[in-house]
Amino acid sequence: MEKDPRPDPDSLLVSLEEEDRGKLTVFLGAAAGVGKTYAMLEAARDRLAEGVDVVVGWVETHGRAETEALLEGLPLIPPRRLVYRGREFAEMDLDALLARRPALALVDELAHTNIPGSRHARRYQDVEELLAAGIDVYTTLNIQHLESLNDIVAQITGVKVRETVPDRMLETASIQLVDIPPEELIQRLKDGKVYVPEMAGEALRRFFRPGNINALRELALRYAARRVDRQVETYMRAHGIPGPWPAGERVMVCVSPSPFSTRLIRIARRMAEGLQAEWLAVYVETPRRFPVGEAERDRLAKNLRLAEELGAETICLTGQDVAEELLELARKRNISQIIIGKPLRSRLWEWLHGSVVDKVIRHSEGISVHVIPGKPGQDREVHRAPVRIRRPVPLLPYAGTLGMVLLFIICAVFFENFLGPVNIALIFLLPVLAGAVKWGAGPAVLAALVGALAFDFLFVPPTFRFTVADLRYLISFLIFVLVALFTGTLSSRLQQQVHHSRRREARTAALYALSREIAAVSELEPVLESVARKVAETVEGQVVVLLPDKNGRLSVRAASSPGLPDSLDESERAVATWVFEHGAMAGRGTDTLSASAGLYLPLRTGGEVRGVLGVLTRDRERYLLPEQVRLLEAFAGLAALAVTRIQLAEKAREAQMLAESERLRTALFNSLSHDLRTPLASIIGAVTSLLEGGDVYDPAARRDLLQTIKQGAMRMNRFVNNLLDMARLESGLLSLRKEWCDIQDIIGVAVGRLGELRSRPLKIDLQPNLPLVQADFVLIEQVLVNLLDNALKYSEPGSEIIISARRENGQLAVAVADRGQHIPEEDLQRIFDKFYRLQSPRLVSGTGLGLAICKGIIEAHGGRIWAANNPAGGVVITFVLPLGEPAPYKVPTEGAGDGHGS
Numbered sequence: 082m083e084k085d086p087r088p089d090p091d092s093l094l095v096s097l098e099e100e101d102r103g104k105l106t107v108f109l110g111a112a113a114g115v116g117k118t119y120a121m122l123e124a125a126r127d128r129l130a131e132g133v134d135v136v137v138g139w140v141e142t143h144g145r146a147e148t149e150a151l152l153e154g155l156p157l158i159p160p161r162r163l164v165y166r167g168r169e170f171a172e173m174d175l176d177a178l179l180a181r182r183p184a185l186a187l188v189d190e191l192a193h194t195n196i197p198g199s200r201h202a203r204r205y206q207d208v209e210e211l212l213a214a215g216i217d218v219y220t221t222l223n224i225q226h227l228e229s230l231n232d233i234v235a236q237i238t239g240v241k242v243r244e245t246v247p248d249r250m251l252e253t254a255s256i257q258l259v260d261i262p263p264e265e266l267i268q269r270l271k272d273g274k275v276y277v278p279e280m281a282g283e284a285l286r287r288f289f290r291p292g293n294i295n296a297l298r299e300l301a302l303r304y305a306a307r308r309v310d311r312q313v314e315t316y317m318r319a320h321g322i323p324g325p326w327p328a329g330e331r332v333m334v335c336v337s338p339s340p341f342s343t344r345l346i347r348i349a350r351r352m353a354e355g356l357q358a359e360w361l362a363v364y365v366e367t368p369r370r371f372p373v374g375e376a377e378r379d380r381l382a383k384n385l386r387l388a389e390e391l392g393a394e395t396i397c398l399t400g401q402d403v404a405e406e407l408l409e410l411a412r413k414r415n416i417s418q419i420i421i422g423k424p425l426r427s428r429l430w431e432w433l434h435g436s437v438v439d440k441v442i443r444h445s446e447g448i449s450v451h452v453i454p455g456k457p458g459q460d461r462e463v464h465r466a467p468v469r470i471r472r473p474v475p476l477l478p479y480a481g482t483l484g485m486v487l488l489f490i491i492c493a494v495f496f497e498n499f500l501g502p503v504n505i506a507l508i509f510l511l512p513v514l515a516g517a518v519k520w521g522a523g524p525a526v527l528a529a530l531v532g533a534l535a536f537d538f539l540f541v542p543p544t545f546r547f548t549v550a551d552l553r554y555l556i557s558f559l560i561f562v563l564v565a566l567f568t569g570t571l572s573s574r575l576q577q578q579v580h581h582s583r584r585r586e587a588r589t590a591a592l593y594a595l596s597r598e599i600a601a602v603s604e605l606e607p608v609l610e611s612v613a614r615k616v617a618e619t620v621e622g623q624v625v626v627l628l629p630d631k632n633g634r635l636s637v638r639a640a641s642s643p644g645l646p647d648s649l650d651e652s653e654r655a656v657a658t659w660v661f662e663h664g665a666m667a668g669r670g671t672d673t674l675s676a677s678a679g680l681y682l683p684l685r686t687g688g689e690v691r692g693v694l695g696v697l698t699r700d701r702e703r704y705l706l707p708e709q710v711r712l713l714e715a716f717a718g719l720a721a722l723a724v725t726r727i728q729l730a731e732k733a734r735e736a737q738m739l740a741e742s743e744r745l746r747t748a749l750f751n752s753l754s755h756d757l758r759t760p761l762a763s764i765i766g767a768v769t770s771l772l773e774g775g776d777v778y779d780p781a782a783r784r785d786l787l788q789t790i791k792q793g794a795m796r797m798n799r800f801v802n803n804l805l806d807m808a809r810l811e812s813g814l815l816s817l818r819k820e821w822c823d824i825q826d827i828i829g830v831a832v833g834r835l836g837e838l839r840s841r842p843l844k845i846d847l848q849p850n851l852p853l854v855q856a857d858f859v860l861i862e863q864v865l866v867n868l869l870d871n872a873l874k875y876s877e878p879g880s881e882i883i884i885s886a887r888r889e890n891g892q893l894a895v896a897v898a899d900r901g902q903h904i905p906e907e908d909l910q911r912i913f914d915k916f917y918r919l920q921s922p923r924l925v926s927g928t929g930l931g932l933a934i935c936k937g938i939i940e941a942h943g944g945r946i947w948a949a950n951n952p953a954g955g956v957v958i959t960f961v962l963p964l965g966e967p968a969p970y971k972v973p974t975e976g977a978g979d980g981h982g983s
Contacts (some may be wrong), residue, residue: 103212105254107191108221109305111297112289114269117221117259118142118189122151124257125187125219129155136183138211139173139204141190155187163196170196175207178216185217192226192244200659202672205246213663222246224301228391229350232343237296247390248350251308258305263294307354330417332360334388335407335437336395338377341422341455342384348453349420350391356418362388362395363410365403404440411448420451478520482528485512490535502540506557509536513564521576522569529561595716599723603730609639612694612720617641619712622698625649626684626720627657628691635661635693649695657681657693664690669698670710682713684721691724760793767793792836817941821853822861824886824893831865837873838882846885854893854962860938861962867931868897868958876901876955888964892944896959903950912948935960 106124108117118140129135137157142148158178160171172195178186188211193204201207208218225234228245235241261269270289334349336342346362353360362385385395400406411419423438442450489512493505500508509532517525537547537558595615599608609626617624625646626639635657637646656674660667660681667673668680679697683690694717767786825847832838832845865884872882876899883898904912911917913936939946939960946960 101215103214103216103218105208105212105250106217106219106257107251107254108219108257108259109301110221110223110259111301112223112225112266112294114266115259115261117223119148119151120257120259121187121189121219121221122148122155125155125185126151128185134184136178136181136186138175138178138186138188139190140187156183161199163198165196165198172196172199173204173207175200175210178211179214182214183216185219186211188218188220191220191222191250192246194244197676200674202675203244203246205250206672208250210663222251224297224304227251227304229347229354230300230304232347233300234297238293247392248354249390249392254308256305256308258301260298260301263291263298266294267291330356330358331415332356332358332418332420333407333411333414333416334360334362334393334420335403335422336362336364336381336384336388337422338381338384339422339424340380341424343387345420345422345453346384346388346391346393348451349388349393352418352420352451353392358418360393361410361414361416362393363398363407364396365398365400365406367399367401367403402440403437404444407437407441408444408448411445416448418449418451419445420453423452423454478516478524479527482512482516482520482524483531485515486528486531486535489532490539494539497540505540506536509533509561510564513561514568517564517568517572519572521572522566525564525569525572526562526566529564533558533561596719599719602723603727605724605727606639608723608727609720612716612723613639613641616694616696616713616716619716620696620698620709622696624697625679625695627654627661627693627695628724629661634658638692645697653677653679653695657695661690661693666714668695680713682717684717684724686718686721686725689725691721691728694720760797764790764793788836795834795836817857817860819855819857822856822858823853824851824895827858827862828865828884828886828895831862831869832884834862834866835869835873838869841873841879842881844881844883846883848887851886851888851893852964852967855965856942856962857938861942864935864938864960865895865897867935871931871958872897872899872901872956875899880955889961891964892961893964894959894961896957898951898955898957900951900953900955902955904948904956906950909948909950913946932958 108121108124110117122140125135125137135155137152137155139160140148140152142152158174158181161174163170163172173188188204188208191205191208195202195204195207201210208220211218224230225238225242226244226246227248229248231242231245267289332349332353334345336346349360349362352358364381364385385397388395396410398406398410407419407421410416419441421438421441438452442452486509489508493500493508497505512528513525513532516528534547538545595611598611598615602608602611609628613624613626623645624641625637627635628638630636635654637649640646656668656677656679659674660683664683664685665673666680666682668677669675670680679695682694682696684692684694694713696713767789771783771786828845828847832843869882869884876882880900882900884896885898886893886895888894913932915930915933917933936946939962942962944960944962946958948956948958951957
């Protein structure tokens with residue numbers, strides 16, 4: 082099969098993402114003095130001659146005349162002045178360089194460590210920010226400052242390089258190799274062109290030996306060759322050029338709190354780079370290997386962070402057997418290479434505890450295992466660093482254990498004849514087991530020793546002496562001590578495991594509780610308060626949540642303690658602003674703005690930063706473990722999703738309101754154009770006829786024309802009244818003028834207002850002895866007029882309309898029924914919405930406000946209105962009004978309840 086010649090989509094995506102970033106060019110040399118800065122300035126002058134906007138951000142000339150000559154004529158950004166420990170230092174002005182925004186910036190000495198007080202701890206981080214801003218950068222670097230080669234350089238030269246640069250900085254950079262022969266470099270040192278004479282002599286003796294220089298040159302040449310090879314392959318993938326691609330591999334390195342792990346991590350990075358493979362750094366936590374001390378936790382955090390900086394995926398596992406967990410993960414992730422360290426332990430220790438390395442090799446089954454042996458004294462310096470704090474020994478466990486032993490001694494002495502020596506010996510095991518389970522190995526060993534001595538002194542012949550006649554009792558004493566050690570150690574491990582399990586369970590429960598709390602909340606403030614509270618409980622510190630205001634400036638929207646927002650000074654807010662603008666974590670414990678008192682994480686979702694989560698822990702010297710940082714990132718992700726959801730919901734509500742307003746406006750204009758034009762046309766036509774031929778018409782014709790004018794005017798009056806009533810209802814200006822009213826009078830007035838009812842059969846059915854009702858006579862009349870008008874519109878001409886009134890359950894119920902078409906069940910409630918009109922085969926005029934006004938008036942009276950389909954045909958609309966206290970007088974009953982038609 083031929084390989085698909087199409088370009089690789091992943092490579093194309095990477096190239097597209099890099100188009101918006103600046104291009105990095107690294108002038109790489111084997112050592113100081115080979116001419117990297119000189120070559121960089123020459124290339125910059127050529128670009129300046131081509132018309133490129135070149136600016137010098139930082140160049141270190143070291144007093145070399147030829148370098149200073151090349152620097153003349155190049156635009157220069159003045160350095161910042163920082164005071165540190167009473168001295169003034171110059172540093173590159175990153176803000177001025179970003180504001181100047183040149184096409185190409187020169188930044189010398191990529192591995193430089195910035196003075197405390199700078200935005201970033203390292204200069205390569207300044208360069209990353211320039212690249213992210215779309216500015217091309219020329220920089221210089223010596224091969225010994227590359228992180229993955231740090232151990233090799235230390236072995237070659239005997240000098241440990243402290244300032245290193247992550248390999249990822251050079252992965253997409255263009256490499257310009259600057260090289261000179263060793264003899265020429267040594268001569269330059271002797272001539273004082275690299276260091277001052279005093280420093281040059283010391284450098285020649287210690288570092289710049291011919292063998293060292295050749296070895297460093299080989300490292301630089303090999304690295305440059307690998308980078309060129311990788312660039313060629315990337316180009317071939319991006320452009321779909323066929324070629325023999327190697328099969329992908331994966332490398333896994335086993336990490337522990339030991340300082341020896343840093344060497345393993347760097348070896349894994351170099352192997353992964355050579356194999357062009359993904360690589361993982363894995364730590365397995367077991368009950369036996371819990372890093373309980375703060376020093377061990379810090380070392381583990383530093384090791385895992387180093388692996389992340391070098392590009393590894395870090396994984397923390399929990400299990401009973403390290404080898405089994407490593408091999409299971411290796412099979413799941415298709416690992417082809419395992420790198421593991423072999424500590425220098427005795428054969429006896431490995432025989433007692435087992436060797437992880439041997440288990441991994443024995444069960445690897447096709448996976449290549451690389452064993453890196455440790456060196457004697459390798460960890461000595463690191464182990465001396467932490468200062469151990471002596472803590473007072475708790476006396477309560479030991480006192481309690483002694484009390485239990487004395488109690489059992491008294492019981493044994495009292496029941497000696499009944500129990501016998503064997504049972505007494507077993508009884509003395511009980512305080513040993515109890516002390517081990519409750520307090521650990523120390524109290525258990527004490528109980529074993531005291532119990533053995535008491536048993537020997539009181540019960541082993543010769544009694545009341547510590548001599549033993551029967552040596553077999555010594556076995557019993559040894560069993561006492563061994564049981565105490567085993568049970569105590571096991572109990573301690575179980576307690577540690579329970580402690581760590583509870584901590585993880587608490588974090589998981591907090592994450593779940595937060596997600597559950599904010600899932601159904603639709604308001605922003607309660608969500609932010611929940612986030613601040615939960616995160617503070619988890620990290621045992623103080624938390625703030627900052628969101629941008631209308632002007633785009635960050636402000637504290639929630640805090641775990643009331644006084645915390647006022648305690649954030651301008652420097653802390655500046656760090657939070659930087660995190661919000663760049664979408665990257667910064668603050669204490671990171672390499673960006675590490676002098677800050679807090680750790681700040683962006684609330685990022687969908688490629689957009691919504692806010693910032695700030696965490697201020699109590700202990701400012703301790704590193705957060707990677708699992709804690711990942712938990713904080715999970716909290717930040719949940720908070721970002723909640724903020725995004727609420728903001729989108731608010732925008733959706735605004736859009737819905739705008740759409741509803743647009744729909745209502747359209748409906749209103751359509752109604753106005755029809756319902757005002759129709760009566761106006763009839764009025765204008767009738768008036769024109771009267772004016773032009775008034776003497777021609779007989780009295781009956783004139784009366785018909787005048788009646789047309791009257792009906793049109795009344796129709797317009799009802800239309801305008803409906804609009805005014807709806808405006809009063811929506812603005813809350815509708816006031817009720819309640820009085821004792823007779824429903825018969827209201828029905829009569831409403832029927833009289835609608836002249837169209839004269840052409841219809843009308844039936845009025847009133848229950849006898851209806852009580853008076855407290856209501857606004859005019860408004861209830863308006864309700865009836867609207868209901869009757871609706872019945873006239875939606876029923877066939879000549880069909881009957883029925884008005885009925887009843888007293889039901891302490892309420893007065895009034896209904897208007899017609900013989901028109903049924904209303905669909907789903908529309909029975911919607912007919913009371915504003916501007917809602919049913920589809921009808923007949924041309925029906927109106928605004929769709931009549932029934933909405935009826936609903937508003939009835940509900941203002943404390944009543945209820947609804948519609949229902951009449952089984953006999955048509956629709957019945959009913960409203961009820963509450964009947965309160967009895968009326969002060971009764972309604973005359975003469976003629977009440979007689980149905981009549983009109």
